[in-house]
Amino acid sequence: QEATAAYEKSAALDPANAGTAWRNLGIELYNSNRMKEALEPLKKATELDPKNPQGWYLLGVALVNTMEYKKEGDKFIPILQPGTVEAYQKALDLDPNDPYGAQAKQGLESLEQMGLGIQTKVKTRPKK
Incomplete structure (x- = not known):
């Protein structure tokens, strides 16, 4: 929960790099084998940084x-x-x-x- 809050705060404070923040949260959840939880941050990351x-x-x-x-x-x-x-x-x-x-x-x-x-x-x- 703390990690999620930290990444959300990072995304809010630096909108230009919000895609990176969401991707990093997705990676953290992915690496923790929490695939279902990783879906939403990864979807946000692809919306914000589609390239x-x-x-x-x-x-x-x-x-x-x-x-x-x-x-x-x-x-x-x-x-x-x-x-x-x-x-x-x-x-x-x-x-x-x-x-x-x-x-x-x-x-x-x-x-x-x-x-x-x-x-x-x-x-x-x-x-x-």
């Missing part, structure tokens, strides 16, 4: 880690959270050569391999 691939990648990972499963017969079928594919795709589109863009590409490929009928547009740009 940062790290925020989008971490949002995608947090969404994957909070997905639910439904039982069909003797199988459990994963149900992706809305925005999962888009978060990974945004990180990849922003900079496929960035480490977070590359990890987002791997995340998209993993989602495709889950056999959920997900169509992604995994692409890379040549390095400059």
Whole structure:
């Protein structure tokens, strides 16, 4: 709770860097394996700093880690959270050569391999 309050205060005191403050809170929660709690700060971070691939990648990972499963017969079928594919795709589109863009590409490929009928547009740009 104290960490959340500190990051919220930081975001309020320095609006120009509020995206960084929210992303840092999301990272702290993510690193503490508190994925559901990390979602809201990471969403705020991507709204305030939409050109940062790290925020989008971490949002995608947090969404994957909070997905639910439904039982069909003797199988459990994963149900992706809305925005999962888009978060990974945004990180990849922003900079496929960035480490977070590359990890987002791997995340998209993993989602495709889950056999959920997900169509992604995994692409890379040549390095400059």
